[in-house]
Amino acid sequence: MTVIDRKESMIFFVDGPGGTGKTFLYRTILATLRKAGHIAIATATSGIAKTLLPSGRTTHSRFKISLAPDASSTCSISKQLDLAELIRRATIIIWDETPMVNRCALESLDRIFRDIMEVNLPFGGKVLILGGDFRQVLLVIPKGTKAEMIDACIVKSPLWKDVKVLHLKQNMRSINDEEFAEYIQHIGEGNEPYIMDDLIKLPPSMAMQWEGQNSIYNLIDQVFPSLQEHANDARYMVDRALLTPINDDVEQLNAKIISQFPGDEFTLHSFDEVEEDTQHLYQQEFLNSISPGGLPPHILRLKKGAQIMLLRNTDPKAGLCNGIRLICRGCFNNVIDAEILTGQYVGTRVFLPSIPLKTTENVYLPFVMIRRQFPIRLSFALAINKVQDQTIPIVGIYLPDYVFSHGQLYVAFSRGVSQSTTKLLV
Template sequence: MLAHLRKMGKIIIAVATSEIAATLLQGERTAHSRLHIPLRPTASTLCKIKKQTDLAELIRRASAIVWDEAPMANRYAFESVSKSFQDIMENQIAFGGKTMGFGGDFRQVLPVVKRGSKAEQIVASISRSTFWHRLKIIHLQQNMRSAQDIEFSQFLLRIGDGLQQTVSHDFIKLSDSIIIPWEGEQSIQMLIDSVFPNMINHVNDENYMVNRAIITPKYVDVDNINQMLILKFPGVEKEYTSWDSVEDDNHNLFQEEFLNSLSPSGLPPHKIILKVGSPIMLLRNVVPELGLCNGARLICRGLGRNFIDAEIITGPYKCTRFFLHRMPLKSEDNSGLPFELTRRQFLIRLSFALTINKAQGQTIPNIAIFLRNHVFSQGQLYVALSRRVSQHSTKFLVKDGNLQHRSGVLTRNVVFKDVLLPTRE
């Protein structure tokens, strides 16, 4: 669609809610980066776009704006953009009269509302926006990932629509064909070997790294799996530690060891262990116009004392190399800390493993899904299963032999302790 409209000489602005989804678009940019949307939009916020800037002129000349993975974004992000466009175009029509094309799947992960109830998550959805009644909905009918496996495609739709057969307490019973028995802790190594076989022979191979990942709901499991993999990865390791401080702590009330032990959401870990050839992911926008956006995947080409030589391995800026440096980041207001933590560290994480939310929007040919406990929502389960192209390459490894999985919101009624979903080559 973008290519067709641009061939006609029209100016189309293409953005996506996540950087992973943005890498599929020409001139990749996230919506927050391109449209300067506030990090925490509210009903009264506006985008930081001045009417005299080049961006405002680009918006005036654009024939349409295409926004992929729209259901992931908070409704107030769209309303902030709409009000800003009205100001730029000097009218009161929704989005200033610009044609908007939103892409996405409501079966997937919806906006994250920290500690929010189901009702608050629904209220944050784009379907509750003031302009929703103006939209014309067009349904896509074909699953391109699973085009060769109709049975698996229909299974995914039943999961997403909540129509899959369930048992007690709204748990989904998985097919025996994708279940393998739990054989102890060595099963984690089996999962790793199934996704990253012969890793020693693929050091510095960006195609090998970008086509493989282990996905899981929580960052604590992401970090644990990444640590296991970096130890198996060949080469000499380099350790980078952060400098942590608390503003106005003149009496040193908070010991450095205590600050180092904290892992607030949105901040990189205190200790990062890397090796040349290991894959990493950016955690914040650094230079968006050059491809260094939140979620961008890179590979380490060199490790200095105070810099990392990294190469982008996805999107139109693939093969572009940059020097990354430590940067100061502050903890968010809703981090749960009674103070503001400042951490000076490289804005990266290892990306052998990703969270399910980060994986949304991409196809990963070789993937495994690790579930220590059940997922937070039905949308996460749907996203996790739909990263693969068929059920024949997906297996569950269940510790207690239980073949059930919950489709609703996380509760304390956990049926099983450990679930692994490895794949085969």
């Protein structure tokens, strides 16, 4: 605030472990500046994070950043556009979850800001607040080496030397369980003592013993007690979830829970085709069997009251972003009636149509597949990487195999609020 009052320029990075109140801080700054008549632009890397910020947008959408930036990329903003004028007038720009982006995206934004402002200072002399948590899962480079992943991190950017880092340390999410908060921080920073082979010891109060397949149902009962009685309770649904690293295990857990869920089941099938497949080289049965990440399943089983997650940014201005959780209120042939469970649009009723969805390059298929289906999945169970930026008071963590990194384990643990409400099955 002092920098703004003095009309100086500065780049800040708010470093805070999960639950330390980064979003609360951003919202306070935005409210204070906007009340005083300033223009404050709020953005975030992920759609789910932007829904937590008033008038938030994804950074790529707001500043026209390339989805696959390289060292020479720039943003598609003309100096004559209204967006360029908005940038000139803005007092401050907030960019949440910055560690999740390639540093080339940050550098492309720096280049366009210097051009628009006609000032040869970092980001054209603007006050910029970056934020995030380097302890979480960072940017994923498909088939990349460790060196390539580190090089893509924003701390390797030449701009990082101009950044002033501010630290948040008090875990407000787990303020009533300091031992749990300290344990999470040790995992995130890699300081928890190893037993052997990089394995750490879990607190006895959180760990559940494996006793065959019945253990999975015991975990479900721990996280979703009296499920039959709370089938249409939005508050009950949003407060709990199962987390696991791999999508295949997510599907298995969701299938077990929806089978226990009361009510009539709606079965929705997708229509799959290959782009420019003039010779019909691929049979429908083969295409139906493919279930790449980011695409809904071929067979979608729903029940009224079931918890679902959106897989596309269908209407960001209305809160319909990739990763947002909803509850199914009705299912019809061409539309799903749903209620938003998280973010600033919580409680809003929306209608979700079936849409064509294409596979991306990182799926590594020899063709582009188009699947026409409702862009949703069941979300009783979620992949760990999908829950960054979310608080889940009652969480069950299913680890049939080792996690990929201590950062992924840290994300899973830091969603919960205490040892007593966090259960692990390993």
